[in-house]
Amino acid sequence: MHSLKKCALAAALAPLGGCASVPPKVLVAQSFHGEDKNVETMIQDTGQADPASKQKLYNVMVRACNVTEGTATEACKDSTVLENVLPQSIY
Numbered sequence: 001m002h003s004l005k006k007c008a009l010a011a012a013l014a015p016l017g018g019c020a021s022v023p024p025k026v027l028v029a030q031s032f033h034g035e036d037k038n039v040e041t042m043i044q045d046t047g048q049a050d051p052a053s054k055q056k057l058y059n060v061m062v063r064a065c066n067v068t069e070g071t072a073t074e075a076c077k078d079s080t081v082l083e084n085v086l087p088q089s090i091y
Helices: 002-020
Strands: 025-033 037-049 056-067 073-085
């Protein structure tokens, strides 16, 4: 009976976990272009694996931002550059 309660609780909480289950974007490179532009390259786990090598697959994104006074950024725009790639292909 105890495991039945655990299953019921997990089923009830599953919809709530959907919002929090997005993998984080991991910064792998950052560069400044001029005095007012910042470009960051990030990878994000897709949750899939390459069938042949069994390695995780990642999406690669680029974020371009305006740099304000100090180190603050604003007006950032994200673009997905590659989808479902092996980590070795990024570098």
